[in-house]
Amino acid sequence: xxxxLEYRGQMVMRAAVLPARAVYLINEGSxxxxxxxxxxxxxxxxGISEPIVEVLADGTVLPGHRxxxxxxxxxxxxxxxxxxxxxxxxxxxxxxxxxxxARVERDGVTRFATHPSHTVRSQxxxxxxxxxxxxxSGRLPLLEI
Numbered sequence: 001x002x003x004x005l006e007y008r009g010q011m012v013m014r015a016a017v018l019p020a021r022a023v024y025l026i027n028e029g030s031x032x033x034x035x036x037x038x039x040x041x042x043x044x045x046x047g048i049s050e051p052i053v054e055v056l057a058d059g060t061v062l063p064g065h066r067x068x069x070x071x072x073x074x075x076x077x078x079x080x081x082x083x084x085x086x087x088x089x090x091x092x093x094x095x096x097x098x099x100x101x102a103r104v105e106r107d108g109v110t111r112f113a114t115h116p117s118h119t120v121r122s123q124x125x126x127x128x129x130x131x132x133x134x135x136x137s138g139r140l141p142l143l144e145i
Contacts, residue, residue, distance in 0.1 A: 016049035021049045022110040023074040025087050027132065028054045033081035040101055041079070049073070055082055069094050074112040 024041060026033030034052060041047030049072045053065040061069075077096040079087035084100075091098035097110035
């Protein structure tokens, strides 16, 4: 027997749709790694707040790059063209989990980025919602965040 929940009326909900900020880890001086990181970041909110960081051969990250990661409030690292061991070492030094670029949209916290096209409004200040149980689709003002 299927249990039904009691309808409790309409509610107001505020939501912030933000990207899960990633930092892209590339080999020091890697032109191809840089290009690949830009390519990937461009599909995720145009790369805004997603720095590309060069990792030295010993796995260290320069202080200026470390500061960029901190200021961007990155939540995860993406290994673009490093060995897995080196990428994990650099990510750990930054306090982040690391995922390969091939898995950025499937694994780890970086997968929780909402593509910008999913946030397009149907009309400025409005969005479609279900109005009420048994009702038809309605249009309510979208809360500005």
